[in-house]
Amino acid sequence: MSEKPIEVVDNGGIVRLTITRPKALNALNSAVLEALEATLLELEARDDLRAVLITGAGEKAFVAGADIAEMRDKTPEQARAFAQKALKTFKRLETLPVPVVALVNGFCLGGGCELALASDWAVASDNAVFGQPEVLLGVIPGFGGTQRLPRRVGPAMALDLVTTGRKIDAAEALRIGLVNQVMPQANLEAYAEELTKQLGGNGPEAVRNAKQAVHDGQDQDLDSALALETSLFALGFAGAEQKEGMNAFLEKRKPNF
Ligand code: HXC
Numbered sequence: 001m002s003e004k005p006i007e008v009v010d011n012g013g014i015v016r017l018t019i020t021r022p023k024a025l026n027a028l029n030s031a032v033l034e035a036l037e038a039t040l041l042e043l044e045a046r047d048d049l050r051a052v053l054i055t056g057a058g059e060k061a062f063v064a065g066a067d068i069a070e071m072r073d074k075t076p077e078q079a080r081a082f083a084q085k086a087l088k089t090f091k092r093l094e095t096l097p098v099p100v101v102a103l104v105n106g107f108c109l110g111g112g113c114e115l116a117l118a119s120d121w122a123v124a125s126d127n128a129v130f131g132q133p134e135v136l137l138g139v140i141p142g143f144g145g146t147q148r149l150p151r152r153v154g155p156a157m158a159l160d161l162v163t164t165g166r167k168i169d170a171a172e173a174l175r176i177g178l179v180n181q182v183m184p185q186a187n188l189e190a191y192a193e194e195l196t197k198q199l200g201g202n203g204p205e206a207v208r209n210a211k212q213a214v215h216d217g218q219d220q221d222l223d224s225a226l227a228l229e230t231s232l233f234a235l236g237f238a239g240a241e242q243k244e245g246m247n248a249f250l251e252k253r254k255p256n257f
Helices: 030-044 076-094 112-119 131-139 147-154 153-165 168-176 185-201 204-218 222-236 240-250
Strands: 006-013 014-017 052-057 061-063 102-105 108-110 121-125 129-132 167-169 181-183
Touching: 006 030, 014 030, 014 108, 014 185, 030 076, 052 112, 052 185, 061 102, 061 112, 061 153, 076 112, 102 185, 108 112, 112 129, 112 147, 121 168, 121 185, 131 153, 147 153, 167 168, 168 181, 181 185, 204 222, 204 240
Parallel strands: 014 052, 052 102, 061 108, 102 121, 108 129, 121 181
Antiparallel strands: 006 014, 129 167
């Protein structure tokens, strides 16, 4: 591969990751997954990280899926290892302690849709196309789609998408809650950059605790999840952000987080 599979641009802790395999519509092969894993490991170790934007190179695709050419001849054990590699990397993205925005600029299929689902926010161009077309290839989603999709859009719609393999447009993706926002491609870059910057400007401790409460709470019964919320809410009062945020309100000024 001539290009680096993941391009990293760092603007003072606001980090943009671009999956750079445009000739294959940014399909996720082992090299891309390994590069993404290594990049995320580096980001995790930083204490100045504020927000991450992830996208695909070019205007045609975010990510058109896992790499079909690489998968075709895999044995079940090799397929399992491939899926586990991606699941580990996507989990790393999902649990970054900062907001992660997926900028979806075109095809967002299979593993690409699963990557968007592992992000906190998804903003899409109005020509974006979404789907979990794995059944059309004789398999099922393996990068988290059967689990994260129903958690985001509900089981009925998730079953529709994973059993038909049908593609949906950006308007439908917005309607079912798969993405947060849709806009013309010409406006998307600027919007997503501004959103990421804005999210990165919020208090990092509060954002980290909010993310943890939402993510971890989903896998617990309501009472346990509410107890988790209470713990994280109380924890906020141990840090400097709560003092600054509330003082700023009472002093009629902007907080400095
Ligand atoms: C490998 C891919 C690819 C993929 C596209 N390409 N998607 N290569 N894996 N997922 C390659 C094509 O082979 C082609 O290479 C080049 O990208 C351009 O694609 P075209 O098909 O020529 O473009 P177009 O006709 O515009 O069609 C775009 C498309 C189509 C509708 C997105 O490419 C498509 O259907 N792609 C596959 C989508 C899919 O089924 N995704 C799910 C994969 S399974 P050449 O060399 O010919 O130019 C999956 C499972 C996850 O994600 C879990 C696994 C454990």
